[in-house]
Amino acid sequence: MKNRLKSLASLSFLAFLFACGTQQSADAQNPPRSTAGFAPANLNGLAMATFAGGCFWAQEEAFEQLKGVKQVVSGYAGGTKANPTYEEVADKTTGHTETVQIYYDPKVISYQKLADIFFTASHDPTQRNGQGNDIGPEYRSAAFYRTPQEKKVLEATIARVNASKVYGGKIVTEVVPFKKFWPAEDYHQGYYRLHPENPYISNVSARKVEHVQKAFAKDLKSPL
Secondary structure, three states, X not given: OXXXXXXXXXXXXXXHHOOOOOOOHHHHHOOOOOXXXXXXXXXXXXXXXXXXXXXXXXXXXXXXXXXXXXXXEEEEEOOOOOOOOXXXXXXXXXXXXXXXXXXXXXXXXXXXXXXXXXXXXXXXXXXXXXXXXXXXXXXXXXXXXXXXXXXXXXXXXXXXXXXXXXXXXXXXXXXXXXXXXXEOOHHHOOHHHHOOOOHHHHHHXXXXXXXXXXXXXXXXXXXX
Protein backbone atom coordinates (compact mmCIF):
# COMPACT_ATOMS: atom_id res chain seq x y z
CA MET A 1 0.00 0.00 0.00
CA LYS A 2 2.84 2.36 0.92
CA ASN A 3 4.58 1.65 -2.36
CA ARG A 4 1.37 2.29 -4.25
CA LEU A 5 0.85 5.61 -2.50
CA LYS A 6 4.47 6.49 -3.20
CA SER A 7 3.98 5.67 -6.88
CA LEU A 8 0.81 7.74 -7.06
CA ALA A 9 2.62 10.65 -5.43
CA SER A 10 5.42 10.35 -7.98
CA LEU A 11 2.93 10.30 -10.85
CA SER A 12 1.17 13.35 -9.46
CA PHE A 13 4.49 15.16 -9.23
CA LEU A 14 5.38 14.23 -12.80
CA ALA A 15 1.97 15.37 -14.02
CA PHE A 16 2.56 18.71 -12.32
CA LEU A 17 6.10 18.90 -13.66
CA PHE A 18 4.95 18.28 -17.20
CA ALA A 19 1.98 20.65 -17.11
CA CYS A 20 1.68 23.75 -19.23
CA GLY A 21 2.13 26.89 -17.16
CA THR A 22 4.53 25.33 -14.65
CA GLN A 23 7.47 27.66 -14.21
CA GLN A 24 9.69 29.07 -11.51
CA SER A 25 8.10 31.86 -9.54
CA ALA A 26 10.92 34.15 -10.64
CA ASP A 27 9.52 34.03 -14.19
CA ALA A 28 6.34 35.73 -13.07
CA GLN A 29 8.13 38.20 -10.78
CA ASN A 30 10.70 39.16 -13.41
CA PRO A 31 9.06 38.40 -16.77
CA PRO A 32 11.72 38.00 -19.49
CA ARG A 33 11.40 39.71 -22.84
CA SER A 34 11.79 38.20 -26.27
CA THR A 35 11.36 39.20 -29.89
CA ALA A 36 8.70 36.48 -30.07
CA GLY A 37 5.25 36.70 -28.59
CA PHE A 38 4.25 40.36 -28.93
CA ALA A 39 1.87 41.91 -31.44
CA PRO A 40 3.54 43.80 -34.31
CA ALA A 41 3.52 47.56 -33.98
CA ASN A 42 2.59 47.91 -37.66
CA LEU A 43 -0.39 45.81 -38.76
CA ASN A 44 -0.56 47.18 -42.31
CA GLY A 45 -1.09 44.35 -44.77
CA LEU A 46 -1.36 41.72 -42.03
CA ALA A 47 -4.29 39.43 -41.28
CA MET A 48 -5.07 37.60 -38.05
CA ALA A 49 -5.93 34.00 -37.25
CA THR A 50 -6.89 32.77 -33.78
CA PHE A 51 -6.57 29.14 -32.74
CA ALA A 52 -6.64 27.20 -29.47
CA GLY A 53 -4.90 23.84 -29.37
CA GLY A 54 -3.77 23.05 -25.85
CA CYS A 55 -0.77 24.71 -24.24
CA PHE A 56 -0.04 27.98 -26.01
CA TRP A 57 3.73 27.67 -25.55
CA ALA A 58 4.04 25.03 -28.29
CA GLN A 59 1.38 26.59 -30.51
CA GLU A 60 3.12 29.95 -30.43
CA GLU A 61 6.48 28.48 -31.39
CA ALA A 62 5.10 26.17 -34.09
CA PHE A 63 3.30 28.94 -35.97
CA GLU A 64 6.10 31.43 -35.34
CA GLN A 65 8.41 29.37 -37.56
CA LEU A 66 6.26 29.62 -40.70
CA LYS A 67 7.08 31.83 -43.66
CA GLY A 68 4.63 34.71 -43.83
CA VAL A 69 3.93 34.71 -40.10
CA LYS A 70 5.01 38.04 -38.68
CA GLN A 71 4.28 37.34 -35.04
CA VAL A 72 2.34 35.06 -32.69
CA VAL A 73 0.91 36.08 -29.33
CA SER A 74 -0.15 33.71 -26.54
CA GLY A 75 -3.36 34.54 -24.74
CA TYR A 76 -6.91 33.61 -23.88
CA ALA A 77 -10.20 33.53 -25.82
CA GLY A 78 -13.62 31.93 -25.78
CA GLY A 79 -14.62 32.99 -22.29
CA THR A 80 -16.65 35.70 -20.59
CA LYS A 81 -14.29 37.46 -18.17
CA ALA A 82 -12.41 40.56 -19.26
CA ASN A 83 -8.65 40.65 -18.72
CA PRO A 84 -8.39 37.11 -17.32
CA THR A 85 -5.23 36.03 -15.53
CA TYR A 86 -3.48 32.71 -16.07
CA GLU A 87 -4.54 31.58 -12.60
CA GLU A 88 -8.19 32.42 -13.26
CA VAL A 89 -8.18 30.55 -16.57
CA ALA A 90 -6.45 27.57 -14.95
CA ASP A 91 -9.10 27.56 -12.21
CA LYS A 92 -11.74 27.12 -14.93
CA THR A 93 -13.69 30.17 -13.75
CA THR A 94 -13.57 32.27 -16.93
CA GLY A 95 -14.59 29.96 -19.77
CA HIS A 96 -11.43 30.87 -21.70
CA THR A 97 -9.06 28.47 -23.42
CA GLU A 98 -5.33 28.96 -24.00
CA THR A 99 -5.12 30.52 -27.44
CA VAL A 100 -2.65 31.96 -29.94
CA GLN A 101 -3.27 34.93 -32.18
CA ILE A 102 -1.30 34.76 -35.42
CA TYR A 103 -0.39 37.89 -37.37
CA TYR A 104 0.44 36.86 -40.92
CA ASP A 105 0.93 38.17 -44.44
CA PRO A 106 -1.85 36.65 -46.59
CA LYS A 107 0.30 37.26 -49.68
CA VAL A 108 2.84 34.76 -48.33
CA ILE A 109 0.77 32.25 -46.36
CA SER A 110 -2.95 31.60 -46.63
CA TYR A 111 -5.57 31.10 -43.97
CA GLN A 112 -6.13 27.68 -45.54
CA LYS A 113 -2.50 26.74 -44.90
CA LEU A 114 -2.74 27.85 -41.28
CA ALA A 115 -5.93 25.79 -40.89
CA ASP A 116 -4.22 22.75 -42.43
CA ILE A 117 -1.36 23.03 -39.96
CA PHE A 118 -3.71 23.56 -37.03
CA PHE A 119 -5.91 20.56 -37.81
CA THR A 120 -3.22 18.11 -38.96
CA ALA A 121 0.02 18.92 -37.17
CA SER A 122 0.07 21.38 -34.28
CA HIS A 123 -2.21 19.45 -31.90
CA ASP A 124 -4.73 16.61 -31.66
CA PRO A 125 -8.13 18.08 -32.61
CA THR A 126 -9.94 14.88 -31.59
CA GLN A 127 -9.38 15.57 -27.88
CA ARG A 128 -12.29 17.60 -26.54
CA ASN A 129 -11.00 19.09 -23.30
CA GLY A 130 -7.28 18.55 -23.10
CA GLN A 131 -4.01 17.64 -24.73
CA GLY A 132 -1.99 14.93 -23.03
CA ASN A 133 -1.46 15.75 -19.34
CA ASP A 134 -3.14 19.13 -19.82
CA ILE A 135 -6.74 18.32 -18.95
CA GLY A 136 -9.63 20.76 -18.75
CA PRO A 137 -11.72 23.19 -20.81
CA GLU A 138 -8.89 25.73 -20.66
CA TYR A 139 -7.00 23.42 -23.04
CA ARG A 140 -9.88 22.70 -25.40
CA SER A 141 -9.47 22.84 -29.16
CA ALA A 142 -11.13 25.83 -30.82
CA ALA A 143 -10.91 27.82 -34.04
CA PHE A 144 -12.23 31.38 -33.99
CA TYR A 145 -13.36 32.73 -37.35
CA ARG A 146 -13.73 36.39 -38.29
CA THR A 147 -15.54 36.08 -41.61
CA PRO A 148 -18.00 33.70 -43.28
CA GLN A 149 -15.20 32.67 -45.63
CA GLU A 150 -12.95 31.65 -42.73
CA LYS A 151 -15.80 29.61 -41.29
CA LYS A 152 -16.18 27.80 -44.61
CA VAL A 153 -12.45 27.09 -44.72
CA LEU A 154 -12.50 25.65 -41.20
CA GLU A 155 -15.56 23.48 -41.80
CA ALA A 156 -14.26 22.22 -45.15
CA THR A 157 -10.87 21.42 -43.62
CA ILE A 158 -12.48 19.47 -40.80
CA ALA A 159 -14.58 17.49 -43.28
CA ARG A 160 -11.52 16.72 -45.41
CA VAL A 161 -9.35 15.65 -42.47
CA ASN A 162 -12.15 13.51 -41.05
CA ALA A 163 -12.61 11.84 -44.43
CA SER A 164 -8.90 11.09 -44.61
CA LYS A 165 -9.16 9.16 -41.33
CA VAL A 166 -5.72 10.39 -40.31
CA TYR A 167 -6.96 10.30 -36.70
CA GLY A 168 -8.58 7.45 -34.84
CA GLY A 169 -11.59 9.62 -34.03
CA LYS A 170 -13.54 12.58 -35.33
CA ILE A 171 -12.42 16.18 -34.90
CA VAL A 172 -14.19 17.88 -31.99
CA THR A 173 -12.72 21.37 -32.38
CA GLU A 174 -15.14 24.18 -31.61
CA VAL A 175 -15.66 26.44 -34.63
CA VAL A 176 -16.96 29.69 -33.17
CA PRO A 177 -17.05 33.38 -34.10
CA PHE A 178 -14.17 35.49 -32.85
CA LYS A 179 -15.15 37.92 -30.10
CA LYS A 180 -12.15 38.96 -28.04
CA PHE A 181 -8.55 37.90 -27.54
CA TRP A 182 -6.76 38.73 -24.31
CA PRO A 183 -2.93 38.57 -24.41
CA ALA A 184 -1.42 36.39 -21.69
CA GLU A 185 1.03 37.67 -19.11
CA ASP A 186 4.44 38.78 -20.39
CA TYR A 187 6.24 35.78 -18.92
CA HIS A 188 4.23 33.44 -21.19
CA GLN A 189 5.26 35.27 -24.36
CA GLY A 190 8.10 33.57 -26.22
CA TYR A 191 8.32 31.04 -23.40
CA TYR A 192 9.40 28.13 -25.62
CA ARG A 193 12.55 29.92 -26.78
CA LEU A 194 13.36 31.48 -23.45
CA HIS A 195 13.06 28.33 -21.34
CA PRO A 196 14.37 25.30 -23.25
CA GLU A 197 15.42 23.83 -19.89
CA ASN A 198 11.82 23.58 -18.66
CA PRO A 199 10.91 19.84 -18.56
CA TYR A 200 7.53 20.57 -20.15
CA ILE A 201 9.18 22.34 -23.08
CA SER A 202 11.77 19.62 -23.70
CA ASN A 203 9.46 16.65 -23.12
CA VAL A 204 6.08 17.84 -24.41
CA SER A 205 6.16 21.09 -26.38
CA ALA A 206 9.20 20.14 -28.45
CA ARG A 207 7.43 17.10 -29.92
CA LYS A 208 4.54 19.24 -31.13
CA VAL A 209 6.85 21.82 -32.69
CA GLU A 210 8.93 19.12 -34.36
CA HIS A 211 5.78 17.55 -35.78
CA VAL A 212 4.90 20.80 -37.54
CA GLN A 213 8.49 21.23 -38.72
CA LYS A 214 8.54 17.81 -40.34
CA ALA A 215 5.03 17.88 -41.77
CA PHE A 216 5.37 21.38 -43.24
CA ALA A 217 9.12 21.64 -43.83
CA LYS A 218 8.67 23.60 -47.07
CA ASP A 219 6.74 26.31 -45.23
CA LEU A 220 9.39 27.05 -42.60
CA LYS A 221 11.31 30.33 -42.47
CA SER A 222 14.49 28.34 -41.91
CA PRO A 223 14.67 24.92 -43.61
CA LEU A 224 15.52 21.97 -41.35
